[in-house]
Amino acid sequence: MGGERGRGAPVRTVAYAAAGIVLLAGCASMPDSGDLRGVESTPRQDTQVRVFAMPPSEDATPTQIVQGFLEALTSDDPDYKTARQYLTRQAAKTWQPELSTTVLSDGPGAHADTPERQDDDALSYMLTGTKVATVDAQQSYAPASGSYNKLVHLTKDAESGQWRIDAVPQGVVMGKSDFQRNYMSVNKYYFASNNAGAGAGAPPMTVADPVFVRSHVDPATQMVRSLIAGPTAWLGPVVRSSFPTGTALRKDAGPLTPDDRGRLTVPLNDKAAEAGAGRCEEMAAQLLFTLRTLSPAMEEVELRAGGRPLCSLARDGAETVATRGALHQPDYLYFVDDERRLVRIAAGSSGTEPVPAPGALGEGEKALGSVAVARDERTAAGVAIDGRSLFVASLVSGSSLGEPVLRSRAEAEEDRLTTPSWDAQHGLWVADRDPADPRLYLLEKGAGEPLEVRTPGLDGRVQAVRVAADGVRIALVVEQGDRRSLLVGRIERGEDGGPGGRRSVTVLGLRSATPELEQVTAMSWAGDSRLVVVGREQGGVEQMKYVEVDGSTPDVPPPAALTGVKDVTASEDERAPLVAYSVDGIVRLPSGAQWQKVTEGTSPVYPG
Incomplete structure (x- = not known):
């Protein structure tokens, strides 16, 4: 046992x-x-x-x-x-x-x-x-x-x-x-309650909620019941479900399996009949996203209640009803070249010759130490090589740089600004590691007065920040004493109650995703609920591995070994190759291959 x-x-x-x-x-x-x-x-x-x-x-x-x-x-x-x-x-x-x-x-x-x-x-x-x-x-x-x-x-x-x-x-x-x-671990899917990343009328953003089900005891039916029952307590405050309260599988519902045409019929109780057509399609999209790994042959979901059909949705239609971070394919891989400029290479290509990114950051106006590119790839942020100043510029030829949007007062370079990260709402996140006044900041739309993010219960200094594509989860490398841990928290937004009704942003529910690692040196989101992490256990050697946001280890092979890793980046789109900055410069890991040298440079990032 x-x-x-x-x-x-x-x-x-x-x-x-x-x-x-x-x-x-x-x-x-x-x-x-x-x-x-x-x-x-x-x-x-x-x-x-x-x-x-x-x-x-x-x-x-x-x-x-x-x-x-x-x-x-x-x-x-x-x-x-x-x-x-x-x-x-x-x-x-x-x-x-x-x-x-x-x-x-x-x-x-x-x-x-x-x-x-x-x-x-x-x-x-x-x-x-x-x-x-x-x-x-x-x-x-x-x-x-x-x-x-x-x-x-x-x-x-x-x-x-x-x-x-x-x-x-x-x-x-x-x-x-x-x-x-x-x-087995399976993601069930809900919607960001603040509709992160969406404008008026835009489809809602899905958020993965991993759970464990018994793998040989009708896992599909288990997952449907779990999905309908609602999100886990940790994720619940920042997501919503389209299933009406009280919805359940009909009592006589047997094992749920697609028919020979790939159509899955889900019989629900009468509570589900309260949902209108649009809400029913969202329910079907939740089911399709949730069951896709368990039933690859499933092409369509039909929901029924009260003895009649409520709605049906095909697999392709789910991607128009709702969006997922993993559905977004990055256009480019970005990094800083040896001239300290922002450069890029087409994502997924075998190219090794980067070209300067359009705009001030790619034209070399300011020597850069680290960069981040917005998810729509229209805006970029760069931290100056001394770590003191954060700049934001459009990725359009001829755009100007302007004044820094944030400055650090820390004396030592290693105590200043971290690599920034963009969320799905075009917000820019960065941490100031100043020992005298460590803070986590958010610049909404990448501009304006920096908003200090509340982090109750956080013990230590934030050394790295990465926001998930869904905009409601954040990964932080936190230094406490001589230990650096990877923590994952949820982002809760509200009003601060002060004059002008300015929004408040708080990171809550911080929990360790790598309790066995003593030193985490780099990390990146690598899927809907997965991160790639570089670190070492106490007395061990450096390793690169995948971890789930709940702290479990996915049943997938770890990345091929790579020495001297200083930074790593991955896309939520799992088809994009893993990229790292190591002693060999910028290297990438194509599917089924070994690490390959790309070119010289530092700070590789996919959009986000």
């Missing part, structure tokens, strides 16, 4: 390869008494293999009952019916496995009470382990640490003489490798 489970007895399995079934014989080859020194890990199976547990055998010992129950938690039994057979009738009624999943570094150990505390009809076992993560009732993942200690109590039935568990912790527990086999 997760990782290497210690020295417990091996679990016998009977595999039916043709049917893709593995039976967990949870009560085979186990000691009759004593402690469980660890529940043996189920070997990592092919993703198509389904695993089912065996029910308790006649006259099973307490040790076998506990072992069998823990094994049953890792099976693909949809309603944990087999696991409930290890419980008393009352315990089976009150146990709620869906409340949480606790992930341990290894499978849970189980230690029986000492003989002095035993009697003929009752016995307790302490489940132990080291926590690495939890998944809550909303299926939201969060890294965890510390020890796990939960009590399991067994009784012997007076009539049948069979041992059963009568007190069990709520939720389920398993080791890391079993979690990886049993669960």
